[in-house]
Amino acid sequence: MKYKFVVFATFSPWENGARMPTNGMIEPMLKFFLPKTKRFVLVDEPHPGSDKVIPVIEIYSNEKLVKKTDSSLLVSWLYPFLTMQNTVGTRIPFKIRDFLAVIDAVISKKHKYELFIGLESINALAGVLLRKLGFVKTVVYYVSDYSPSRYKSGWFNKLYLFLDRFAIANVDFLWDVSTAMMPARIKAGLNPKYVSKVIHVPNAMYPEQINYLPFEKTEEHSLIFAGTLGPENGPDIAIEAMKYISQKYSRAKLHIYGGGKNDLKRLNKLTEKLKLQKHVVFHGFVTDQIKLSNEIRKYRIGLATYKAIPGSPRWWADATKIRLYLAVGLPTITTQVPPLGKELIEANAGIVTKDNAKETAEAAIKLFKNPTLYKTMRTNAIKKAKNNLWENTYSNALTNMIKQD
Numbered sequence: 277m278k279y280k281f282v283v284f285a286t287f288s289p290w291e292n293g294a295r296m297p298t299n300g301m302i303e304p305m306l307k308f309f310l311p312k313t314k315r316f317v318l319v320d321e322p323h324p325g326s327d328k329v330i331p332v333i334e335i336y337s338n339e340k341l342v343k344k345t346d347s348s349l350l351v352s353w354l355y356p357f358l359t360m361q362n363t364v365g366t367r368i369p370f371k372i373r374d375f376l377a378v379i380d381a382v383i384s385k386k387h388k389y390e391l392f393i394g395l396e397s398i399n400a401l402a403g404v405l406l407r408k409l410g411f412v413k414t415v416v417y418y419v420s421d422y423s424p425s426r427y428k429s430g431w432f433n434k435l436y437l438f439l440d441r442f443a444i445a446n447v448d449f450l451w452d453v454s455t456a457m458m459p460a461r462i463k464a465g466l467n468p469k470y471v472s473k474v475i476h477v478p479n480a481m482y483p484e485q486i487n488y489l490p491f492e493k494t495e496e497h498s499l500i501f502a503g504t505l506g507p508e509n510g511p512d513i514a515i516e517a518m519k520y521i522s523q524k525y526s527r528a529k530l531h532i533y534g535g536g537k538n539d540l541k542r543l544n545k546l547t548e549k550l551k552l553q554k555h556v557v558f559h560g561f562v563t564d565q566i567k568l569s570n571e572i573r574k575y576r577i578g579l580a581t582y583k584a585i586p587g588s589p590r591w592w593a594d595a596t597k598i599r600l601y602l603a604v605g606l607p608t609i610t611t612q613v614p615p616l617g618k619e620l621i622e623a624n625a626g627i628v629t630k631d632n633a634k635e636t637a638e639a640a641i642k643l644f645k646n647p648t649l650y651k652t653m654r655t656n657a658i659k660k661a662k663n664n665l666w667e668n669t670y671s672n673a674l675t676n677m678i679k680q681d
């Protein structure tokens with residue numbers, strides 16, 4: 277690989293003093309780059325609302341972690357402000373923290389790097405400054421989440437869009453997880469000339485997640501909803517769909533994997549209201565993705581019932597849960613929201629409906645009633661997943677960069 281000295285700046289939630297597995301691409305980046313680099317620096321910025329506020333710098337050499345420290349005094353002076361504003365959501369002091377932490381992590385060590393990858397615009401812009409100072413050669417802006425109307429606050433949303441556009445204008449390459457992002461930016465006012473910087477870098481799976489059971493060993497008339505349980509992700513639609521499905525199949529069950537005290541309370545109330553306690557099972561949040569794959573492969577249908585909320589980032593994001601379902605051989609029912617729905621249709625690996633319970637139920641019943649259709653979609657799901665590995669995703673991205681360099 278061309279790039280032997282790499283910096284990756286990202287974020288993750290922290291709990292009980294430890295990084296949670298649900299993070300900003302840290303695990304796939306480490307697994308891909310560590311065997312290929314001589315020096316890899318990770319700058320991990322705890323999410324607002326975490327029980328840690330100072331970023332962590334990890335330095336790897338020849339696949340081994342050789343140093344792990346909190347960011348230095350350069351950002352420590354922000355500690356009182358960060359502590360006071362440490363609630364879930366975006367906060368200006370945290371953006372300042374992230375920018376300074378990245379600069380500190382690179383300049384203080386006095387090494388030079390061939391490649392800088394920044395998840396989020398503020399990290400990418402720190403990379404741009406480091407390039408101007410001669411510490412890095414190539415800067416990538418990695419975007420996992422985008423919406424032209426992300427924030428309710430008008431001025432803050434304008435700042436968000438400005439930083440996104442300014443980063444795109446000044447970096448060398450733009451990694452978008454979804455092909456829907458760039459058209460949305462152009463519609464919102466970005467100059468189309470920057471399209472040439474875009475490389476599609478979709479979310480992916482590990483080889484061990486391509487892990488499906490023989491059809492005969494899966495649970496009859498079973499469905500799965502995994503992931504974040506906020507209303508925008510549509511677990512309510514999945515539960516309401518069981519009202520119709522259970523009328524047709526008396527032993528049908530919906531298995532829900534996800535956490536969040538308030539969300540679980542809301543969904544349990546809905547289940548009780550609809551008298552579906554025998555048909556909806558809550559399993560809690562499974563942090564280990566491999567373990568989750570092993571759990572959900574025993575079911576028959578995956579649900580990704582996103583709600584069609586105007587301005588929701590889901591319209592432009594890459595739906596990881598759909599990729600997770602496909603990897604374990606689950607034909608997937610999703611709504612008109614995620615861009616990945618188009619790929620599902622093209623691959624004949626799932627069904628796209630409107631965001632309501634009745635259409636979701638009709639799609640599930642259709643698959644349960646038609647074994648030939650179900651098994652065809654199951655075969656196609658596995659085939660698509662096998663071509664969707666992190667190793668391929670990042671290798672293709674770097675190959676495209678080298679071709680354009």
